[in-house]
Amino acid sequence: MGNLYSGAEIVFKCLEDQKVKHIFGYPGGAVLPIYDELKNHPTIKHILVRHEQGAGHAAEGYARSSGKPGVVLVTSGPGATNVVTALTDAYMDSVPLVCISGQVPTHLIGTDAFQECDTTGITRPCTKHNWLVKDIKDLSRVIHEAFKVATTGRPGPVLVDIPKDIQFAKTKYSSPKKEKKLNGKLNNRFNQKDIDQLIELMSKAKKPIFYTGGGVINSGPKASELLRELVRLTGFPITSTLQGLGAFPGNDNQFIGMLGMHGTYEANNAMHDCDLLINIGARFDDRITGKIDEFSPKSKKVHIDIDPSSINKIVKVDLAIEGDVAEVINITTKTLKKKNLNLEKSNKQKISKWWEQIQKWKTKKSLNFINSDKIIKPQFAVQRLYELTKNKDTYITTEVGQHQMWAAQHYKFNKPNRWMTSGGLGTMGYGLPAAVGVQIAHPEKLVVDIAGEASVLMTIQEMSTAVQYNLPIKIFILNNEYMGMVRQWQELLHEKNYSESYTAALPDFVKLAEAYGCVGIRAKTPNELDQKIEEMINTDKPVIFDCLVDPNENCFPMIPSGKPHNQMLLGPKDQSENKITGKGKELV
């Protein structure tokens, strides 16, 4: 006879067996038995957030920066509904999360009991899978399966809903089972023939390009190493999506910048004109492709992805390779070496014209902006932040909007897992709690949230969490008093009708920082910027940095909506020189 454990004890035994060190949560009536049990499990540290959405994003930041699943614990009803945004965010960006929610006792389910909601119903479309545990005997199996579903294949969030009576009920505990295949959902379904075909295409291509995404990051640090080797071996140019930044060094010569709506001129034109497009772990998102009919019209397309439903969803490809990115690259590189095609040399000649063309596009310097010595330009602020932090192993999170794009454009990432941003869902308020999670996972590292003043106010309450756990996160606010991206669209597309995009009555962020018990720093002019950033870096406490920037700055270059990659709208310098195309001009 084994020992009998309560449901709450089983939850922790499962977490221990899954090697969970941190959980992010907020207590409430329906999870009290689990919270009661917390004290008996010293290896698991609970981080008390100020709002359940914050718990979700913190767990996302934790997961993205460490490669381990993030664990969230919330109560029933509002606890569960508050975490929905974070679950959806994690679903869109393929972040492994395990959310445990309390539920009213089983006999009250369906009676509109206090703090009852249909949690599994609400979270069904925003999780990979969810479970309502109605029998204590299922509990340990379900929790172990939850971890497995969250972390295998294309990662994502899962939720386990546990009624309060199940938390009290007792049963035996069963440890995780060894590898039961989930209905045959294998990861690698490609064969050597696919790889040979890929190499055939690669050796024929005259204008090839790698287009890499978050799948490389999710495949683990090994995948990034393998990618670097493959890219060097082939000599091909490489561009990355927002989520993929850091998989390949941002300051490498073969890297031609981020692509997409606010990507570089050279990356987007190369995507448009290439004859071979190799997509590794990206998903042809609409911010990337622009107008689908005119997307990369002359290329053979290869798509390497672990999720078969991502292949041919938006863009029909010529060669689909279904598998884990690291595994596919590994075999490709091995085969390349075995065939001894001497690609490095032969390719250099074949694609030298292609590189010449790319260099020509590069001379446009599409990320340039007109700097000022009177007012801080937001791009300049990100550049200075980069220069002053690049020698530390810095982790960057962002909110959503102009500042996010400027961060992606001007901060260069050289390692994977250093860049946490909400790409798919575009959740304003992501960055601050994500920074909390990153700092928990990497207590000794510098963690900066590049934020906008509008976004950060959505989850500002998590400063209190940062203070409670002595997390020296730096909230670097590019304060332009506007919802900048909204204002930009209104300027370009809605006749400068700035409907509700200006925030009057913003708080004094320095005083706000002090009220939370952290440090507030304000930079007003370009002259003082470096010194203030240094001050921020050297402060061993959470900091809110209020960087007052030009309120009228727009984020360029950009692909206007419904336009293909080769019709980019460039910055004001080019516009004044009248270099933009006729069609792009229509929008100005």
Added chain:
Amino acid sequence: MTKSKSAYSTPTKLGKLDTHIFVVWVDNEAGVLARVVGLFSGRGYNIESLAVAEVDQKKSLSRITIVTTGTPQVIEQITLQLKKLVPVHKVANFKREDKRVIFKEMALLKIVANSTKIKKALNVCKKFNPVILDKTNKSVVIQITALRREIDKMSKNLKPLGLISASRTGAVAMTRGSEIFN
């Protein structure tokens, strides 16, 4: 050219729509139907008819049959998205025109009329394996099995003969010969 005011692209031309029948084997557990149906509604796919029941009690397996329309790309997406659901074991799909597959719907038809009309009504149903489930001197309940469009037509024809209520199932499907779905 009108200028776009949206941050999204404009829709491109729709391809040709085909009618497909999906057969999905799932674990018979709470919420599984909601997962499958939610996938369709959430991603904007269409459901023309739906039939579901447990087919293997021991293994607790249910078989869901869904009739839907979509472009070839959408049909492929539906297949792949269905396969991603954790309780889904197997997904088969075929075109409605596929000769290797039989599919049928059942209907219960209630006719209230005089005996001449009832006789006529039974005669109209002749082709579709009519079974009389209940009969009084003023009414009859007939069970028929047929294709969707045949039942549509029947309902229309039976209206003047006293059809007052029709209850219909979704389509169920089976392969011909010794082959099974895989």
